[in-house]
Amino acid sequence: MSAQDQPTAPAAAERLKAIAEAFAIAAPVRGLAPLGSGNVNDTYRVEAADGALYVLQRLNTAVFPRPELVMGNIARVGEHLDGRNAPRLRGGRSWEMPRLVPLRDGGGDWLDKDGEAWRLLTHIDDTVSHDTVQDAGHAREVGRALGRFHLLIHDLPCGQLADTLEGFHVTPRYLAAYRELLERSGVDPTCEASRFCQTFVAEREELVPALEQAREQGRLRERPIHGDPKVNNVLLDRHSGEAVALVDLDTVKPGLVQYDIGDCLRSGCNPAGEEAADLNAVTFDLGLCRPMLGGYLELARPFLSQADLELIPTAVRLISFELGLRFFSDHLAGNRYFKCRHPRHNLERALVQFRLVESIEAQEPEIQALVEELR
Numbered sequence: 001m002s003a004q005d006q007p008t009a010p011a012a013a014e015r016l017k018a019i020a021e022a023f024a025i026a027a028p029v030r031g032l033a034p035l036g037s038g039n040v041n042d043t044y045r046v047e048a049a050d051g052a053l054y055v056l057q058r059l060n061t062a063v064f065p066r067p068e069l070v071m072g073n074i075a076r077v078g079e080h081l082d083g084r085n086a087p088r089l090r091g092g093r094s095w096e097m098p099r100l101v102p103l104r105d106g107g108g109d110w111l112d113k114d115g116e117a118w119r120l121l122t123h124i125d126d127t128v129s130h131d132t133v134q135d136a137g138h139a140r141e142v143g144r145a146l147g148r149f150h151l152l153i154h155d156l157p158c159g160q161l162a163d164t165l166e167g168f169h170v171t172p173r174y175l176a177a178y179r180e181l182l183e184r185s186g187v188d189p190t191c192e193a194s195r196f197c198q199t200f201v202a203e204r205e206e207l208v209p210a211l212e213q214a215r216e217q218g219r220l221r222e223r224p225i226h227g228d229p230k231v232n233n234v235l236l237d238r239h240s241g242e243a244v245a246l247v248d249l250d251t252v253k254p255g256l257v258q259y260d261i262g263d264c265l266r267s268g269c270n271p272a273g274e275e276a277a278d279l280n281a282v283t284f285d286l287g288l289c290r291p292m293l294g295g296y297l298e299l300a301r302p303f304l305s306q307a308d309l310e311l312i313p314t315a316v317r318l319i320s321f322e323l324g325l326r327f328f329s330d331h332l333a334g335n336r337y338f339k340c341r342h343p344r345h346n347l348e349r350a351l352v353q354f355r356l357v358e359s360i361e362a363q364e365p366e367i368q369a370l371v372e373e374l375r
């Protein structure tokens with residue numbers, strides 16, 4: 001049974017229904033089911049009696065302590081697109097962006113219920129998504145989705161977006177937090193995987209400031225970014241396979257486009273996925289990187305600088321390393337940030353990302369050459 005089909009306990013389901021109906025939907029809720037595989041928020045697919053679908057989410061306020069800023073950014077992105085025609089896609093369908101549904105009583109666009117932050121978003125109908133890239137065509141669509149997204153928001157002034165998650169993707173800050181954890185609790189000396197991770201991080205400290213230094217030196221500048229463009233956040237038209245949306249707008253905020261490009265390639269070019277059980281299956285697949293980066297640049301090249309392009313190979317290595325470091329740190333901290341199914345889950349996820357980093361490092365000249373060729 002997939003997460004999407006799991007029944008919800010009756011009392012919890014009634015509560016969720018009441019929450020969904022606090023928003024201005026045209027008909028009562030007739031169905032509710034968990035949706036997707038997010039590591040941070042709780043997400044449900046809501047079906048109203050008139051057949052309309054919505055996405056209900058409980059924002060994890062331990063991660064996003066100021067929900068009003070997150071919702072404000074999503075609303076701001078929507079307003080930015082309001083005055084324009086949505087891009088028409090090859091299959092005739094238009095590009096879509098999830099929108100916040102307002103509360104029924106006119107009290108804004110999110111609900112504070114017993115200290116929990118809830119929102120309802122429009123559903124992008126007739127789409128599918130996958131946790132891993134299926135083939136080169138899918139890879140290209142994932143790249144195009146990020147390129148389209150950047151193209152649509154690159155002229156939204158950063159000053160109009162709040163910093164909803166301070167330090168997000170600022171690798172030196174994750175390293176500093178990790179060092180504190182090490183000092184406080186250390187790693188379990190009997191755990192070989194933890195000792196491996198500790199050594200792995202120590203050997204790569206020189207990589208950590210690469211993007212932030214370029215920003216400080218004025219080589220890179222801040223732009224609005226998505227923050228989490230992983231493969232399963234790209235929705236594909238059910239029939240044509242064309243990307244029609246990039247969802248999960250929680251981390252839209254000012255940042256470096258390299259965070260997004262690095263994260264997209266990190267997520268998309270590892271066909272074994274983030275939850276790979278067999279580390280030997282983890283690899284950075286250049287055959288997927290080519291169409292994904294090519295698809296991205298088809299749309300994004302016009303507004304990228306030389307420095308933006310030059311730092312793409314660094315970003316791929318750094319963001320993969322960073323996510324490994326974040327998983328390993330959360331393991332040391334007792335699994336407080338990412339949802340886990342068992343106590344070693346974050347440690348296993350860290351090993352996957354570090355294996356991916358090794359694969360990226362082994363192919364550095366080829367990645368460099370590919371970026372040169374496609375730019």
Ligand code: GN1
Nearest residue numbers: 037038039040041228248251274323
């Ligand atoms: C988290 O919750 P989800 O799956 O959308 C995380 C991302 C990671 C991702 C790894 C706010 O995203 O940064 O890349 O897990 N989001 C946040 O799967 O930390």
Ligand code: MG
Nearest residue numbers: 040228248250
């Ligand atoms: Mg996310």
